[in-house]
Amino acid sequence: MVVKTPPMGWNSWNTFGPNINEALIRETADVMVDSGLAAAGYNYLVIDDCWSEKFRDEQGRLVASAEKFPNGMKAVADYVHSKGLKFGMYSCAGIFTCARYPSSYGYEFIDADTFASWGVDFLKYDYCNKPAGIPGHLLYKRMGTALANCGRDILFSACSWGADETHKWVKSTGAHMWRSTGDIVDNWESIKNLTNRQIELQPYNGNGCFNDMDMLVVGMHGKGNVGVGGCTEVEYRTHFTIWAFFNSPLMIGCDIRNMSEETKSILMDKDIIAVNQDPAGRQPYQAIAHPDYPVWAKHMDNGDIVLAYFNLGEHNFNQFVTWADIGIERSSGVKLELTDLWSKQNLGIFDTGIEFGAVEPHGCRILRCRVVRG
Numbered sequence: 001m002v003v004k005t006p007p008m009g010w011n012s013w014n015t016f017g018p019n020i021n022e023a024l025i026r027e028t029a030d031v032m033v034d035s036g037l038a039a040a041g042y043n044y045l046v047i048d049d050c051w052s053e054k055f056r057d058e059q060g061r062l063v064a065s066a067e068k069f070p071n072g073m074k075a076v077a078d079y080v081h082s083k084g085l086k087f088g089m090y091s092c093a094g095i096f097t098c099a100r101y102p103s104s105y106g107y108e109f110i111d112a113d114t115f116a117s118w119g120v121d122f123l124k125y126d127y128c129n130k131p132a133g134i135p136g137h138l139l140y141k142r143m144g145t146a147l148a149n150c151g152r153d154i155l156f157s158a159c160s161w162g163a164d165e166t167h168k169w170v171k172s173t174g175a176h177m178w179r180s181t182g183d184i185v186d187n188w189e190s191i192k193n194l195t196n197r198q199i200e201l202q203p204y205n206g207n208g209c210f211n212d213m214d215m216l217v218v219g220m221h222g223k224g225n226v227g228v229g230g231c232t233e234v235e236y237r238t239h240f241t242i243w244a245f246f247n248s249p250l251m252i253g254c255d256i257r258n259m260s261e262e263t264k265s266i267l268m269d270k271d272i273i274a275v276n277q278d279p280a281g282r283q284p285y286q287a288i289a290h291p292d293y294p295v296w297a298k299h300m301d302n303g304d305i306v307l308a309y310f311n312l313g314e315h316n317f318n319q320f321v322t323w324a325d326i327g328i329e330r331s332s333g334v335k336l337e338l339t340d341l342w343s344k345q346n347l348g349i350f351d352t353g354i355e356f357g358a359v360e361p362h363g364c365r366i367l368r369c370r371v372v373r374g
């Protein structure tokens with residue numbers, strides 16, 4: 001199975017943590033379709049940690065919690081599939097999951113077969129409580145091999161948080177996306193930290209196995225499992241823009257049953273999603289490297305270039321970028337026609353560069369630039 005664009009969907013962890021059950025998952029599946037999220041591309045519904053009993057059955061298989069999922073996981077998967085969505089689950093490479101539920105170490109092939117028999121399409125695979133002495137790359141290879149031989153296409157989402165130099169080995173394991181950061185929480189500090197951590201990891205990003213910056217906190221407003229403080233709407237919009245621009249999987253983490261219009265308009269912006277889902281999946285790079293006021297660029301499949309200015313600092317700050325910074329020399333006579341992707345305004349044709357203007361702290365501007373030949 002080859003994954004060509006960053007996966008999109010919803011994951012239970014950020015808002016619900018251990019408080020998950022069949023009714024919540026069914027309602028969430030309904031809303032994914034009815035709200036337009038599925039049509040916008042969000043098609044994986046993923047149940048994170050805390051879904052199982054604390055014991056395996058007599059055949060050594062994982063068992064869904066009878067209290068949370070009384071009809072078993074196959075029934076949940078069938079419902080999710082009946083809505084036209086894909087179904088994701090969670091396990092871990094260690095002896096216990098991060099929340100100390102049974103985990104897949106030593107049971108990789110049995111668990112992959114169980115997930116396949118339930119109709120699972122996506123497996124998030126965590127890195128807690130791993131046995132001493134076995135390198136991470138082997139733990140992920142075990143499950144990667146089991147998934148590739150379970151008879152079903154299951155997207156393999158590695159979640160070792162970038163630990164143990166994950167970037168050096170993760171693509172050899174069969175992973176289709178890999179957590180290149182620690183856990184997100186719902187505040188600006190966290191968004192800024194995770195963003196800065198990505199600068200050195202962009203060389204490892206791209207088609208087939210995408211850098212995963214963790215689930216989105218857009219629309220959480222400080223509520224739920226990782227709701228530590230909350231963000232402003234400006235910060236949520238910048239967070240979404242960064243994740244989309246950096247080719248991160250877009251996994252929604254808020255309670256989508258109660259989304260505000262503002263949250264919907266951020267999560268479903270088709271121009272920003274198109275930047276994320278570009279078929280080329282090229283690595284973004286810094287056109288202007290600055291710790292607080294960086295300008296990033298990404299070259300798109302159709303020849304356009306996307307420029308993104310992220311104000312990570314605490315002051316209004318005007319940045320300037322020249323076309324020479326992104327590989328277009330003045331002598332070529334080539335100009336760029338700019339569209340502001342959030343305001344939807346066509347800004348016209350620019351000869352040699354663009355001033356972004358005084359972007360507010362924690363704000364951003366993202367411009368799609370069409371090459372105009374002289």
Ligand code: GLA
Nearest residue numbers: 013048049098099126159183
């Ligand atoms: C780790 C992962 C999180 C989440 C929790 C569940 O911390 O990084 O994304 O899956 O475990 O316990």
